[in-house]
Amino acid sequence: MQTLTAPNAALDCRDLALGRSLYLKLENALLLLNKDEILDLQTDRASDRGDLDGWCRLKGHTLLATLEGEEAHFLIRKNAASSYAQKADWGVTLPRDEEGAIKVGDWLCGATANIEIKAPEYFGLMPRGAAIEAGSPIYPFSLNHKKQIWSRPIAKLYEEAKNAQWNASRDIAWDKLPKLPDFLERAIAQIMTYLAENEFSALYIPGKFISRINPHYMEVVLFLASLINDEARHIEAFVKRAMANGGGLQYSSAVTQRSLYSLFVEEDYLKTSFLLHIMGEGTFLDLLSFLEENAPDEVTKRIVTLAKADEARHVAYGMAHVKANLEHNPYQIRRIKEATHKRKAFLDEMSGESTLLIEALAKVAGGSEGGRSFKAGLEAVDRLKARMNKNRVRRLIEVGIDEKLAIELSAIHTPNFM
Numbered sequence: 078m079q080t081l082t083a084p085n086a087a088l089d090c091r092d093l094a095l096g097r098s099l100y101l102k103l104e105n106a107l108l109l110l111n112k113d114e115i116l117d118l119q120t121d122r123a124s125d126r127g128d129l130d131g132w133c134r135l136k137g138h139t140l141l142a143t144l145e146g147e148e149a150h151f152l153i154r155k156n157a158a159s160s161y162a163q164k165a166d167w168g169v170t171l172p173r174d175e176e177g178a179i180k181v182g183d184w185l186c187g188a189t190a191n192i193e194i195k196a197p198e199y200f201g202l203m204p205r206g207a208a209i210e211a212g213s214p215i216y217p218f219s220l221n222h223k224k225q226i227w228s229r230p231i232a233k234l235y236e237e238a239k240n241a242q243w244n245a246s247r248d249i250a251w252d253k254l255p256k257l258p259d260f261l262e263r264a265i266a267q268i269m270t271y272l273a274e275n276e277f278s279a280l281y282i283p284g285k286f287i288s289r290i291n292p293h294y295m296e297v298v299l300f301l302a303s304l305i306n307d308e309a310r311h312i313e314a315f316v317k318r319a320m321a322n323g324g325g326l327q328y329s330s331a332v333t334q335r336s337l338y339s340l341f342v343e344e345d346y347l348k349t350s351f352l353l354h355i356m357g358e359g360t361f362l363d364l365l366s367f368l369e370e371n372a373p374d375e376v377t378k379r380i381v382t383l384a385k386a387d388e389a390r391h392v393a394y395g396m397a398h399v400k401a402n403l404e405h406n407p408y409q410i411r412r413i414k415e416a417t418h419k420r421k422a423f424l425d426e427m428s429g430e431s432t433l434l435i436e437a438l439a440k441v442a443g444g445s446e447g448g449r450s451f452k453a454g455l456e457a458v459d460r461l462k463a464r465m466n467k468n469r470v471r472r473l474i475e476v477g478i479d480e481k482l483a484i485e486l487s488a489i490h491t492p493n494f495m
């Protein structure tokens with residue numbers, strides 16, 4: 078007579094007759110067992126034995142024994158290897174504050190915070206912490222290492238992004254937009270066109286990379302999704318502003334398009350993060366501050382202020398990401414330098430800035446389309462460029478680049494600003 082070990086799991090089906098419902102539950106109970114583990118199936122009919130024995134044979138399990146008493150217990154041994162290499166978590170608790178709200182930490186879910194330095198290869202489209210069935214497809218993610226993408230306050234930045242969402246339809250007082258002189262409205266429309274083009278670049282580029290990031294690093298994926306949503310809102314707000322006051326979208330220069338294209342074709346995530354978030358969006362922060370200071374009306378100013386707050390978050394992500402990379406491996410500065418020079422070489426074929434944009438900025442800053450005020454506006458734009466350069470150098474030093482190289486890299490940044 079066979080010696081029986083204690084069952085590893087029990088399934089109570091006393092309320093079910095033999096049929097579809099019982100077999101579904103039985104199938105799943107056995108699915109989650111390991112090879113040679115035993116399930117104790119309880120029904121209230123010893124007469125189920127014959128049918129259960131047949132079912133077990135069909136499925137490759139063994140009905141070991143029927144223990145009859147008040148109720149019928151069927152002991153079934155699983156003969157096949159488990160499809161799940163790991164058991165799913167149970168009894169997870171998230172860190173909470175005194176009011177019961179889930180605490181925001183360095184990662185989204187404290188209890189599933191075991192973030193690997195390298196993501197497991199079998200990781201599919203699922204949240205970190207879930208158990209995956211063998212035979213699931215392996216995705217061709219290329220960003221599988223934490224250091225390639227991680228930025229230390231990522232979960233906090235994501236939280237901040239959610240709290241800072243605004244609505245370009247509702248939160249802008251479009252009805253308060255005052256009538257502006259034609260030259261000024263045209264200048265604003267040109268600037269808004271330029272901003273929107275650059276926003277497309279800031280949306281498409283992270284979008285390109287999201288599908289390459291292993292979802293084991295879900296915080297980065299979710300943060301970049303929030304960033305993309307920010308950029309969508311910026312595009313909407315700038316396009317609306319270009320058209321909301323009787324103007325319309327203006328000209329998109331080849332210089333701007335070439336600059337954005339040179340960013341778009343970069344396939345290395347670290348280089349992209351550096352060029353887009355630090356050099357590009359960092360420089361944009363100064364441009365948005367300039368527009369905030371010189372906006373001809375409160376509505377335009379408000380749009381720019383709201384967009385700037387989002388951009389500061391995008392820059393913070395890029396800065397922390399690049400800084401962590403350079404701390405980990407200072408040798409990577411060479412890659413960053415190479416990417417900046419490569420971009421400069423590409424842009425040199427058609428050097429110069431967007432003259433239509435510069436004129437528009439000068440008109441807005443000077444409040445005039447000619448004469449001394451226009452000249453003063455142009456000088457203000459020169460001061461803006463100097464401020465952009467100074468702040469770029471500061472940001473580069475902050476992420477760990479030495480001052481001499483920071484000055485060199487900042488000087489060859491695209492005249493398109495982004």
Ligand SMILES: [Fe+2]
Binds near residue numbers: 276
């Ligand atoms: Fe933006």
Ligand SMILES: [Fe+2]
Binds near residue numbers: 279308358388391
């Ligand atoms: Fe941005």
